[in-house]
Amino acid sequence: MTLLDIQNLDITLSLPNGPLHVVRDVSLSLAKGEALGIVGESGSGKSMTALALMRLLPRSASCTAARMAFDGQDLPALDGPAFTAAIPGPKIGMIFQEPMTSLNPVYTIGRQMTEAAVARGLLSVPEARQKAVALLDRVGIPDPQDRMAQYPHQLSGGQRQRVMIAMTLMLDPDLLIADEPTTALDVTVQAQILDLLDDLRRERQMGLILISHDLAVVAQRTDRVAVMYMGELVEQGSAQDVLFEPRHDYTKALLAAIPRLDGPPRHAGDSAATDEVIAARDVTRRFTSRKGLFGPKRETLALDGVSLSVKRGETLALIGESGSGKSTLARILLGLDQPDAGEVRMLDRPVADLAPTDRAAFVQPVFQDPYTSLNPRRRLAEIIARPLVLRDEGDRASRLAAVEEAMERVRLPARLLHAYPSQLSGGQRQRVAIARALVTRPQALICDEPTSALDVSVQAQILDLLDELRRDMGLTCLLVTHDMAVVHEVADRIAVMYRGRIVEEGSAEAVLSNPSNDYTARLLAAAPRFGETAEDRQVAR
């Protein structure tokens, strides 16, 4: 029987420059105990659809639907208080993307978990506590009894997301909406959370709507998949059909854009060069923090005797989870941070001896988040030309020529020369960041998660671009990432970092097909993958 039935949903946002139709004519339905995946890029309206169901749309949005029914009950007919009392919580539970901000930092886990059930008068305080402990245990939180008295900051991101899930289960909802539940988490944790959601759904005969930009993730865990693009539902069908027999062009493009882990790595160690251009020897970095002016010192060892060398012309991928120290190492290699012990050599000279502008001429960074890596107050022409200005290179005309050339290289239209970053999309911004890095014609790039803030299809374009530039300009590339599939696409060699140490290093082929370290094997196993070969299809069916 149908649990959820949405017909012809329209959502319009009123923006200063006119109305924007974020969702157009979307119809969805879900049976009891069924899992539906909604896939789409950022801005495709997938989150808006879920928010409309929970009446959590932003104030500037208006929403109309021919029919919106949950369990036979007409939702628009309910007034505010009646809706709040009946639907969110006991009927529909929701998990959000960012576990770091979705729990209230000033209340204990126990209080937050029991609050809703007690306030609704469903359970007494001791009963609610008992249930909360049982649920925490179920979602895999160790020592649930002790955790009840802890605050969110004492838990890791994955644990917080588990707490969020347990919290929504406190009211036994019939439908669980998970809006990008794992995007902010590490790969190994991501697999665990998705497995947990899958198990819970089967166990409780609960409906599940899994919203994600990652088609691979969704297809593995759901019965049916709906693909959204620019506010419209372009394709809907069983997970197998959508995955293996996509009908709409967009779905095909989306599938083609997903980096794959199967087959041999694209760059099978084809670089024969051996001279090291960037080398780190026994680099150690400690961070000391103090609570207040006179508080006790706390030390964290971010890098523990790391040695790494990048050879001319190769792409070295540095893989690790958040907190493994990979970004700290990248910052030290860029000269943005000094190591406490050890040495970084660049072109066979200690990096400390190089003048900042000389170092900049040799190596340039590309950062993770294109939304913060461009100065919002400057026009593109100024942003891209800035490294040249800092090096006091050329005059106005020659700089403009260099900027135009760099923009052409990264395929940015020249009309954007005088645009501000706020007028660009995420992918365009990342192209600007790459153009800025290339304008001084460096020999090496250090890319810190250059695609993890971008949509899959944009990610493919940026990776292709980096690959092409690497070939054309003979760039040496250090790619910091957590995504095994990206590594598989572009890397010659791989170094795996875990808790401030390099645990494995070798050619891409060797590491990906035959990991010698436990942690690498776990990382590989956790990476979402789906095959497209005939064999895989047989197995899937």
Next chain:
Amino acid sequence: MSTTDTTLPPVTAERRMTPAEMFRQRMFGHRGFLLGAGLMLLIVLIAIFAPLLAPHDPFTQTLSARMLPPVWSEGGNWDYILGTDQNGRDYLSRLIYGTRVSITIGLGAATVGMLIGVTLGVLAGYFGGWIDHGISFLLTAQLALPGLLLAMALVFIIGPSIWVVIGIVGVLHWTYYLVVTRAATQRIRSQDFVAAAAASGATSRQIIWHEILPNLLSQIIVIFTFELGIAILAESSLSFLGVGIQPPTPSWGLMIAEGKQAMFYRPWLVILPGICLFLLVIGANLMGDGLRDITSPEGRNE
């Protein structure tokens, strides 16, 4: 994966506005800001064209026409529209010239405070560590001082003049700038475009001037308008207490002080400068409020 570029239609069909366009649109849609800015503009124009607007010389004493009431009261006449004061000087002309003093001191003191506060705030936010601790201590010390008392004592010791008043009011009003710019600098400093500039070999000075200060501009403008109102009130308080602007210079605070002996039978001597002060300060505050709404939070162009 190399075939994806061609098959995807462009995601952004609508034209996005430039930050300047967005700013203009929000500005003209904000009633409070328009009212405040209009009021400020009017008062600044009056200050600039005071010699043309004033019907009499503000310093000429006509002893035969002392303490005349305004034109709408009994005994008032059109020669002296707002009446005269104890020394027979035209009140309207004195009020018009008074705007010059208030605007000069407001702008001057707010600028002095801005130079101190923004410099310290950016340094504390950018360098952190002991510099931050030191500057934060300075802030705590400043906040612990009784402002008006200190200003009175300082003016009394140094000797009152318009420049001394500007300096002292400014030196005592930098805390708000510091708090806001320090927090904003800390936030901006951790963003990747600062790291990108550093990786391109920019020095701290270049980063502060080119990357950080432009992003602080909107906050600084907002605080400046607020401080403008506060500085004008501070000057009036000092003048009222006799340690600010010295007679015969027409200052609204001083005029209120001079009129207070006659307050009960010539209330207009106190009420009129009071109204002027009120209009100027409310104009500054409305403008500051409006600017804050226009520039933040989601309007901030990032």
